[in-house]
Amino acid sequence: MSDKKKIMTSGNLAFAEAMRQIDPDVVAAYPITPSTEIPMKFAEFAANGKVTSEYIAVESEHSAISACVGASVAGARVMTASSANGVALMHEIFPIAASFRAPIVFGLVNRSLGAPVNIHCDHSDSMPERDSGWIQIYCEDAQEVYDTVLLSVRLAEDSRVLTPVFVCQDGFITSHCYEPLELLSDETVKKFVGERKALYPLLDTDNPVSYGSFTMSEYYFEIKRSQMEGMNNVLPVYAELAAELEKETGRYYPPIESYRADDADYIILIMSSASGVVKDVVDELREDGIKAGALRVRFFRPFPRKELAALAKGKRGAAVLDRSASIGGTSPLAAEVRSALYSLEEHVPVQEYIFGLGGRDFYAEDAHSVFDDLIKGRYTETPRFIGLLEKDDKNERA
Amino acid sequence: MSKPQCWQEVPLATVAFGASALKVQTGLWRSSRPVIDTEKCISCYKCWLQCPDDSIATDDEGKVAGINLFFCKGCGICAKVCPADAIAIYPESEFSEEDREGGKTGADPGEVGAHVG
Amino acid sequence: MSALNIKEMIGKKRTLTQGHRMCPGCGAPTAIRQAFMGIDYPVVVVSATGCMEVSTTVYPYSAWNVPFMHIAFENAAAGISGVEAAYRVLRKKGKIDKEIKFVAFGGDGGTYDIGLQSLSGALERGHDFTYICYNNQGYMNTGAQRSSATPLGANATTSPAGSRSSGKLQRAKDLTEIAAAHNIPYVAQTSLHNPFDVMKKVKRAVETPGPAFVNILTPCPLFWKIDTSEQANICKLAVNSKFWPVYEVIDGKYYLSYEPKPPAAIEEFLRAQGRYSHLFKKGAERFDLVADAQRDADENWEKLLAKCMR
Structure with a gap:
């Protein structure tokens, strides 16, 4: 116009x-x-x-x-x-x-x-x-x-x-x-x-x-x-x-944006700007024939639990990427997602990740590795950290 | 407006309506009671000006007419500030049970409500 | 300013109604009643957390017959800044046509201590409002704790008199002077034993464009340990002993409202209250602190006189 x-x-x-x-x-x-x-x-x-x-x-x-x-x-x-x-x-x-x-x-x-x-x-x-x-x-x-x-x-x-x-x-x-x-x-x-x-x-x-x-x-x-x-x-x-x-x-924003998630087997749930990288990686994986998808949660309050359960239903694995921690508890988005998915008759495995604290960059390779975890069925009780310097890492701070 | 009976009746936004406290009979707290001798009273309004509870009742001409026992908490300030010695304080126990309950002496609270509305 | 006429006031619509649940003999409702007696404008009131706020708004009842808002303890001045700004813009836009005045109040806890920053900010920004401090010299709503308005030697529950302490060991902050240092158009100190002084000053504060601050001495019988009937008498003694000078600062110029001749001794004021009884305990008298209090009062008085217009 x-x-x-x-x-x-x-x-x-x-x-x-x-x-x-x-x-x-x-x-x-x-x-x-x-x-x-x-x-x-x-x-x-x-x-x-x-x-x-x-x-x-x-x-x-x-x-x-x-x-x-x-x-x-x-x-x-x-x-x-x-x-x-x-x-x-x-x-x-x-x-x-x-x-x-x-x-x-x-x-x-x-x-x-x-x-x-x-x-x-x-x-x-x-x-x-x-x-x-x-x-x-x-x-x-x-x-x-x-x-x-x-x-x-x-x-x-x-x-x-x-x-x-x-x-x-x-x-x-x-x-x-x-x-x-x-x-x-x-x-x-x-x-x-x-x-x-x-x-x-x-x-x-x-x-x-x-x-x-x-x-x-x-x-x-x-x-x-x-x-x-x-x-x-x-x-x-x-x-x-x-x-x-x-x-x-001409633009419509649903409470949860579903990116190629309808027929996906594996999904990443994420919020805000970092979802752009995830969407790119979804596209790359799709080209390789992997049914990857992303759900970008826009509304955190009220939390669209019914919408989320409907979108995540039947998935083989879901990774929740939180950009904040609830120290001593489950990270905020992961807690909501687990709670919303609990109502599903068929269990969707959920893995919790914490990323990007204090502005730590989030790269395409990070999203790739998260999807890789889901595909290989690598789940842990405790949250995983993305991009954190670990004791045995080869990367060194200059 | 009557008190809300369920959550659906509670006004939005924590709101309470103006001057609704006029229903609250604070006179029930009283353990001693001021009594005004209107013969001695010179209507200087010192009691009216110092009363924390706005319980000095006045007549149509604005003259001091008594104590509003529906609200008076019996602090005794009115007697203390009276220059004409027209107010005396008595223990509530000296008044009858019925008299204490309703606060029947002094102005009717309805009249108080009228000039607040 | 129109003259203050009691008969007119008696017939007038109340700002604060009966049915509030302040303690018998409390000075605060008296001070607030008196404050509004001389105001002929529609007012909107914002209050800090405190005895007055709690006891006048026990849900679902309210003793306020004017629009009233309480947000929290430390932000009455910030809250009224927003209300006043909203009024200015809505009036400019033609959505409100009447002239409304804005009054915020708090106790000394909400004004001298936790609300000082918000008050200072609002005074500096120049909002058109009046802030009234009903000053009972401590935190009464939580049970007589010391504040920065609590005077030297007073026995408060967080500065208790004990075998190794004689109550509060620090002087009270002079908030009226701090308010005046903001170079606002009107600042006053007053006491409820003289209702016309309270009314006149609050009326002037409200009618002066820009920010105004009025500090009213209001006894708490429970903390001061006085009889419930003594509020006016003890205030009179506070003023007559130079403990609480009453004065105005109009556009930066100081005016003394009353000079006691001769002044009463501070000791008389202290002895009249149970909160100082430890200073006069037989065998453990602290006349040195009484002397300190007297010296403080004398020095403050001299400083004030030096500033006042003669």
Whole structure:
């Protein structure tokens, strides 16, 4: 269509560009690598009159998310971004935002949590927030980030959902790499996102309500159960919205992307940017006559367990590649996958892998070796590590 | 609005509705009770200004008329700040059971609700 | 500013209603009641975690007759920053037409200690709001622990008086001065024994464009170990002994609100409260600490006078 525009941009700038088009009422943010560009670019938009938003340059991530909650509860459309320790500092407020049904859209640019301090990607910042009551969507590339931000505004604010969203992308790999991106026109975006209609806006002084009451055992449970209903409605509402946006973009993103997995014998389950390499390797193996496939998990909360079970049914082996560890337990994605597949009558063997911590690169040869493990039936009780320097390795650090 | 009876009835977003605490009879906590001698009262409002529980009842003309025993917790501040010695504190045990339960003396809580609404 | 008329206030819609569950004789609801008495605008209130927050919002009831939000302990100022920013933008966009004022409050724990960064940030950014600290000089919601507002010598549960300690061994932080150092348009210190001083100052704070900070001395009978009827008397003594000077800082200029003539001795203020009784225990008196408290009060007073407009 003629009103679309192709540009070269990065994941961060794609997020910022979507923000400019959405023109949220309030953005409160604090700089942290690698998400800094998002508020920086947005502040520039605000300073040049490209948006009508109030940009609040707060003094910490904790205050950023607190101000976002205040603005969202007030009735405003609110967005922000952060990474790593910034996300961890906000941790206390995430469940409160979700309980307040504050539909904040949050650019979470994945970065490893210290210590040791490291600015590169893994999912150790977002995974601890999986029980915070927020929707978590993991994007593979800048285009998906852009499209997902638009969808997330509608999804978060839908009266059946009213739940904040983390739009996750891999730090540096997605956030800083330039790639071609198709933008919708400003008018199309404005029409798609519409205006927020808040349920109990704090600024309605004629109908005063109190948020964040002191609630003991008498009602806490009921309020939490009520909150879960919003999350339960996410996937069906998302399907409606994604189909609506597809009419504009021609692109559709299911909760789990299935790449040549339908007739596959062996599959890798993975999230975010590293799935690109896996897809390439799937293509190579297919040329050799090996029925390989990939499932890229986009929604981690709510976790699409039924969809996953249907997609993984009948496979001869599945490898789950986690970009974060749950030290002393099963890695987050592996735990969800095992749990979802438990319902299948026919057992699908699952092997857990941990890769890419602190931005360690993930290569095609790594994906090859994972498929090789599956084909040869090499399963271990404990997770395997991809690309880790082991004692007897021949590779040496220069 | 009546209390929610199941999770489906709980308002979304942790919300409680404004001024709903007017149903809460904090007067049941009271172990001693202020009594105003309206003859002595000079309506200086010192008690009204210092009452933590907004329990000094006033009449239509805005004059001090008594204690709202539905809410009064019996702290005794009103008696302490009264310059006319018009308020005295008595142990609740000196009043009848029925009198203590309902807080029947003093203003009707319905009237209190009226100017809050 | 319109004059403060009690009869008008009595007939006015309440901001905080009855039916809250603060302890009998607590100073905090009195201070907050007084604070809102003189305000004629629609207000939105954000509160830090604390006694007032917990006891006024016992679900499913709320004693707030205005929009009210509590997020967490340390972020009332950040939360109201967001609400106020939302108001400004929604008003600019024509979605709200009335003038609304914004008031955040917290106890001294949520203001002097855990909420200081968020408060400082909001003051520096210049949001149009008023922050009220109801200052009972410690953590009362969790059972009388010491805070940085707890004065020298006070027996608090985390600075207890024992055989080797005489209560809190450090001085209280001067938060009013810290607020003033942000060069905001309005800062005041007041005490609930003088309701008109509280009302006048909060009214001025609310009506002043930009950030304002008001610190109100509000006794806790349980911590201060005073009778539930003593809140006004003990506050009066705090002011008369120069323990708690009442003053304003308007656009950087200091104005003393009241000068006790002659001032009462600090010892009189300390002896009136059980939290200092260990200082006067027969055979183990700590008159040296009493003297320190007196010297602190005198020095602070002189420093304040030197700054005040005459």
